[in-house]
Structure formats: structure tokens, C-alpha cells
Amino acid sequence: MNKTIKNRLLLLVGAGLLISGFFAFTVKNDKLFTLAKNIDIFATLVRELDSYYVDEIDPDELVTIGINAMLEELDPYTEYVPEEESADFRMLTTGEYAGIGALIGGRGDGNIIIMPYTGFPAQNAGLKIADRLLRVDSVDVTEKVTSDVSELLKGPANTPVFIQVVRDRDTLEFNLMRKKISLKNVPYYGKLDEKTGYIKLGDFTTNASNEVRTALVSLKEQGVEKLVLDLRDNPGGLLNEAVEIVNLFIPKGKEVVKTIGKLENVNFTYKTTKTPVDKDIPLVVLINERSASASEIVAGALQDYDRAVLVGRKSFGKGLVQTTIPLTYNAQMKVTTAKYYIPSGRCIQAIDYAQSRENGELISVPDSLRKEFKTKNGRIVLDGAGIEPDSTVDAKSYAPITYSLVARNHVFDFGTEYFYKHPSIANPREFEISDQEYEGFVSWLDGKEYDYTTYLEKSVEDMKKIAEKAPYYDEIKSQIDSLEKRVHHSKEQDLITYKDEVKKVISEEIISRYYFQEGMIEAGLDEDKDIQQAMKLLDSPQLVRSILTASAP
Numbered sequence: 001m002n003k004t005i006k007n008r009l010l011l012l013v014g015a016g017l018l019i020s021g022f023f024a025f026t027v028k029n030d031k032l033f034t035l036a037k038n039i040d041i042f043a044t045l046v047r048e049l050d051s052y053y054v055d056e057i058d059p060d061e062l063v064t065i066g067i068n069a070m071l072e073e074l075d076p077y078t079e080y081v082p083e084e085e086s087a088d089f090r091m092l093t094t095g096e097y098a099g100i101g102a103l104i105g106g107r108g109d110g111n112i113i114i115m116p117y118t119g120f121p122a123q124n125a126g127l128k129i130a131d132r133l134l135r136v137d138s139v140d141v142t143e144k145v146t147s148d149v150s151e152l153l154k155g156p157a158n159t160p161v162f163i164q165v166v167r168d169r170d171t172l173e174f175n176l177m178r179k180k181i182s183l184k185n186v187p188y189y190g191k192l193d194e195k196t197g198y199i200k201l202g203d204f205t206t207n208a209s210n211e212v213r214t215a216l217v218s219l220k221e222q223g224v225e226k227l228v229l230d231l232r233d234n235p236g237g238l239l240n241e242a243v244e245i246v247n248l249f250i251p252k253g254k255e256v257v258k259t260i261g262k263l264e265n266v267n268f269t270y271k272t273t274k275t276p277v278d279k280d281i282p283l284v285v286l287i288n289e290r291s292a293s294a295s296e297i298v299a300g301a302l303q304d305y306d307r308a309v310l311v312g313r314k315s316f317g318k319g320l321v322q323t324t325i326p327l328t329y330n331a332q333m334k335v336t337t338a339k340y341y342i343p344s345g346r347c348i349q350a351i352d353y354a355q356s357r358e359n360g361e362l363i364s365v366p367d368s369l370r371k372e373f374k375t376k377n378g379r380i381v382l383d384g385a386g387i388e389p390d391s392t393v394d395a396k397s398y399a400p401i402t403y404s405l406v407a408r409n410h411v412f413d414f415g416t417e418y419f420y421k422h423p424s425i426a427n428p429r430e431f432e433i434s435d436q437e438y439e440g441f442v443s444w445l446d447g448k449e450y451d452y453t454t455y456l457e458k459s460v461e462d463m464k465k466i467a468e469k470a471p472y473y474d475e476i477k478s479q480i481d482s483l484e485k486r487v488h489h490s491k492e493q494d495l496i497t498y499k500d501e502v503k504k505v506i507s508e509e510i511i512s513r514y515y516f517q518e519g520m521i522e523a524g525l526d527e528d529k530d531i532q533q534a535m536k537l538l539d540s541p542q543l544v545r546s547i548l549t550a551s552a553p
Contacts, residue, residue: 042066075336075353077322083330098157101181102127104149107409110142111149113165117183118516121176128167129513130416135164154178168420182207185241188521189215192531196538197224200521201245204237204294209244216248216277226538228531229298230286232312236293239270239321239340246301247272249308251279254343256301259321261338266323282544283308284534287389292316296348297340300387304343306377306548310389311534317350317386344373346383377549390547391537393530401494402501404452405445414441415509428515428522432507441506442495450491 050059067080081089101120104111113131116123133141136152144152153161157180164173185208189199197219201212212229219227236242243256250256250272258269285308287299296315302308321338341347355363365384373381382388405411418433425431433441464480467473495502504527511523525531537544 075320075351077318077320078335079333081324081332081334086330086332089332089334097154098178098180099154100125100127100161100163100176100178102153104133104146104153106146107132107412111144111146115512115517117181118518120181121179123516125174125176127163127165127174128419130412131165131167131172133163133165134171135162137162184211186211186215188518189219190522191219191222191224192228192525192535195224196226196228196535197222198228198230198525198531200230201295202234204234204241206238206241208237208241209248212245213248213277220278220281224281226282228284228286228534228538229308230531231291231295231299232286232288232530233290234292234295235290236295236297236318239294239297242294242297243270243272244274245298247274248277249279249281249283249302250276250305252276254305256343257297258341259338260341261321263337266321266338279307282538282541284537285310286530286534287312287315287387288395288530289313289316291387292318293320296387297342300342300344300346300348303381303387303390304375306375306379309391309537309544309547310387311391311537312389312393312530313395314388315348315386317348317384319347319349344375344381346371346373346381348383348386350385379548391533393533396529398505399494399498399501400452401450401491401498402505404450405502406505408448408450410445410448410450411506411509414444414506415513417444418510419513425510425514428511428519429526431511431523433503433510438499438503438506441502445495 046059046063049062050057064080064082071078071080100122101117102113102122103115103117105114106112107130111133113122113127113129113133115129116127133149135141136149139152141149141152153163155161155178157178159178161176161178162173163176164171166172183203183205185201185203185205187200187202189197192198197216199212199215199219201208216227239257239259246256252272252275254272256270256272258267260267283302285299285302287295287310291299291312292315296318299308299310299315303310319339319341320336321340322334323337325333325335327333339347339349350364352363352365367385370382370384373383375381418437467476467480470476508520508523511519515522537547
């Protein structure tokens with residue numbers, strides 16, 4: 001190549017780089033200008049509204065509504081956290097707050113104690129489930145919403161709070177000292193049988209992995225040789241806790257999850273860094289449609305390494321990572337910054353929010369676009385729609401009468417009355433109300449409203465609405481009326497037909513009064529279909545091996 005041609009090429013390359021740099025700079029400047037322009041318009045609009053609008057407005061409230069509406073256009077996980085909500089946000093991420101240690105909620109015309117947490121001020125002082133709150137310090141709370149009452153109960157640790165409640169017909173007063181409350185990530189662990197352990201993991205806040213480690217070590221010391229890890233209804237939380245929990249079961253140096261986003265500083269590969277507690281113990285992980293985020297990382301990673309058999313139902317499908325960014329005036333923003341990918345390479349995000357914004361409705365990843373990946377042993381797994389279990393168990397369903405009795409608080413109220421008539425009951429795995437006590441419940445229901453529509457009645461009702469529009473309706477009306485009468489349910493008969501189911505629900509409600517959250521979990525273990533399937537698998541090592549080594553069809 002002669003010197004003249006070489007110089008011309010260099011000049012062209014230089015010009016190209018200059019032009020591309022200029023356009024990049026221009027595009028960036030145009031974006032910054034557009035951003036600044038719209039912020040200025042927004043600020044001007046709010047200022048002029050405050051000046052000219054016919055009624056008084058609250059600028060804080062108006063701007064917050066505007067911010068939230070804007071963020072809702074992106075995804076449900078990108079959210080604005082104003083200063084006054086920072087304590088609640090901190091509790092969600094750390095599991096810690098200062099207060100009395102009780103879950104409260106609305107019942108009827110007021111708020112009651114739903115569940116005092118074991119070992120914290122509310123329980124220690126003697127507050128009971130169903131105590132109706134009257135006053136907190138000097139404030140009458142009988143007509144306040146639950147969130148306002150909750151804020152009054154919270155406060156700095158080691159500060160006093162006065163609480164007045166009504167229990168049955170008695171008005172009681174309590175002087176409590178607020179304490180730092182650390183909610184358990186593992187509300188219960190124990191043995192399903194002599195050789196099978198069970199760990200319920202409810203959250204992924206700070207210290208979750210240490211709680212699981214403690215439970216696992218304790219169970220092994222008790223002779224456990226097989227394990228069920230329950231991630232059902234777990235909404236997720238801290239990613240690093242998920243990595244540490246996976247590390248309890250797989251060797252050091254293994255990739256658990258990779259995050260990939262628009263900025264380099266959010267791209268990271270998380271690997272196990274410690275020696276596992278037990279890399280060989282036969283393991284079943286329970287998941288369902290409400291297992292999300294960090295739960296899916298744990299379940300998905302253990303599935304990708306063929307380390308555990310997954311039992312239950314397909315998980316939620318949240319493959320997005322959020323980062324908390326501080327804003328001015330002590331506000332914060334939780335923003336989606338990346339997607340995560342588990343060891344096989346798949347991202348399990350089920351909703352495409354970019355397409356959803358364009359279409360105006362939530363768009364799921366279609367089956368035709370889901371890609372295949374392989375586990376360590378070569379099993380085919382798919383991306384784009386949550387984690388699919390290796391063994392599916394249908395969700396438990398309840399009869400309409402059971403839903404009605406629970407929804408109308410009849411089960412709750414009967415449980416409360418039972419508690420005050422019986423000083424003690426058997427342990428959670430053994431207690432069940434007797435047939436005689438159930439008959440007492442049926443008599444107690446007399447005069448109380450608990451009507452409902454059965455599935456069959458609803459189907460006939462829908463059919464009748466369609467038939468009424470047909471020109472020959474008069475000819476078939478008598479047949480439809482006859483069918484309506486035949487399917488019309490009898491509440492009394494349903495109380496007999498679904499006796500075992502209703503008895504179980506009542507028994508669990510009563511158990512909660514004596515043994516709290518831990519007791520409710522323990523009470524449900526023996527008749528849990530997911531757990532039954534897990535134990536069936538763990539009792540058949542050959543079946544587990546066939547699942548974990550099966551080739552794709």
C-alpha cells in the first residue's frame with residue numbers, strides 16, 4: 001500500500017471516529033436536554049397548579065402520585081420510597097424493626113392482634129390473639145386503619161408504649177417496652193420422621209443463610225439423613241443470602257447466579273465461597289406459584305446442579321434484580337438494574353415488561369420462544385416462565401363452605417372462644433377437635449350468616465343467563481328451574497360432607513392460640529400433599545436417581 005492511499009485511509013478512519021463520537025455526544029446531549037426540559041415542565045406545572053387550582057392541593061401528595069404513576073409504567077418492582085416509609089422498607093429488606101412484636105389486622109369495625117411473635121414484648125406481656133385494640137398511648141385507635149395503628153405501635157427501641165385492649169367483655173391495659181424485633185427467616189424446623197428433616201424458609205432477609213445453617217446442623221445432630229427444604233410462599237429477598245443457602249449443599253467455587261444489566265457495575269457472577277455443610281444429603285425442595293426471586297435462585301441452582309428434586313408447582317417467574325439508590329431528602333428508589341441467570345444459563349423471568357408497556361397488558365414469554373438449557377446431568381430445562389418442578393403436585397383446594405366459614409371469621413371467632421374455655425391442648429401434631437366438639441361448632445353456627453354459592457350452582461346460573469337470551473327459552477325454562485332446585489346446596493349437608501376438612505381448619509386455628517406461628521406450621525405437616533410426595537421420593541433413592549439423571553425424550 002503506497003503512502004498516499006495509507007494516509008487517505010487513516011484520514012477516513014479518523015473522520016469516521018470523529019463523526020461517530022460527535023453523534024454519540026449529540027445523542028447523549030439530546031437525551032439530557034429532553035430529560036432536563038421535561039423535569040422543568042413538570043416542576044413548572046406543579047408550581048402553577050399550586051398557585052391557580054381552585055382548591056388547595058398537597059404538593060407532596062401530588063408529586064408522589066406522579067412519581068408512582070411513572071414508575072408503574074416500568075415494572076412492579078421499581079418503586080419510590082419516601083422518607084416516611086423508610087422504616088417499613090428497611091423492615092422488608094432486613095426483617096428488623098422496633099415495636100411490640102405482633103401482627104395486627106382489621107376484623108369487623110376495628111383492629112385486633114392477629115399473631116404475637118414468640119419471645120417478644122406483646123407475647124411476654126400477655127397480649128393474646130383476638131385482643132381488640134382500643135388505645136395506643138393517648139390515641140383512640142378504634143376507627144383508625146391498620147397502617148396508622150401499626151405506626152403508633154412502632155418507635156425507637158427501649159421506649160414505653162401503653163396499649164388498651166378489649167378481650168371478651170374485659171378491658172385490659174398493658175405497659176410495654178418497645179424492643180428491636182428481628183423476624184425469623186426460618187419460623188420452624190423439625191423432624192418429619194426419625195430420619196427426615198424439614199426446614200421452612202419464609203424469607204430471605206439478613207441472616208437467612210445462618211438460620212438455615214443452624215437448622216441443618218441441628219437436624220443432622222438429631223440423626224436426620226434426608227431433608228425437605230420448604231420454599232413455598234417465599235417471596236424472596238437478598239440475593240447474597242440465596243447464594244449462601246445454595247452453598248450449604250454444593251461445593252466451594254461453583255457458580256450460583258449471574259446478574260447482567262445495562263451498566264458494567266451490576267454485572268457480576270456469584271459463586272460459592274465456603275465448604276458446604278452437606279453436599280450429599282438427599283434433598284427435596286418444595287416450591288409453588290408464590291415462590292419468587294431469591295427462592296427461585298435457590299431452587300433453580302439446586303435443580304441445575306441436579307442436587308435436589310423439586311416438588312410442587314411452577315414458581316412465580318421473577319428473574320429481575322433490584323438495587324436501592326438513595327435520593328435527596330432521605331428518600332430512596334428501588335430500581336430494577338439487571339436480570340439474573342442461574343447456572344444452566346437460563347433466566348426465568350416470566351413477564352416481558354418492555355413488550356407489556358407497548359401492548360398495554362402483561363405479556364408472558366410465549367412457549368414457542370422459551371429456550372432449552374441443560375442441567376449438569378443433561379436434563380432439559382426451559383427459561384422464561386419460572387422454575388418448573390421435577391414432580392408436580394396439584395394445589396390444595398377447599399370446599400366453598402370452608403372458604404365461607406373462614407372469610408366470615410366464624411372459624412376465627414370459634415377458635416377464640418375455645419381458647420378461653422380450655423387451658424391447654426395436645427401438641428400441634430396430635431391435636432384435633434373431637435366429633436362432639438365439632439357438633440358444638442355446628443350448633444354454635446345456628447343463626448350466623450355463612451351463605452355461599454357452590455361451583456355447580458354458579459355454572460347453572462351462568463347457563464341460565466345464556467339460555468334466557470335464546471328464542472326457545474320458554475320451552476326449556478321448566479327444565480332449568482328443575483336443575484336449579486336439584487343443585488341448590490344445603491349448608492347443613494355440606495357441614496356433614498366436608499366435616500373432616502372443616503374440622504382440620506378449625507383445629508389449626510385453635511392450635512395458633514396455644515402454639516402461635518410455629519404450631520400452625522407443625523400442625524399442617526402430616527396431611528400436606530407436597531410433603532407426602534417429598535417423603536415418598538426420599539424413601540426411594542432409585543426413583544430420585546432416575547429423576548436427576550433422566551435424559552430428555
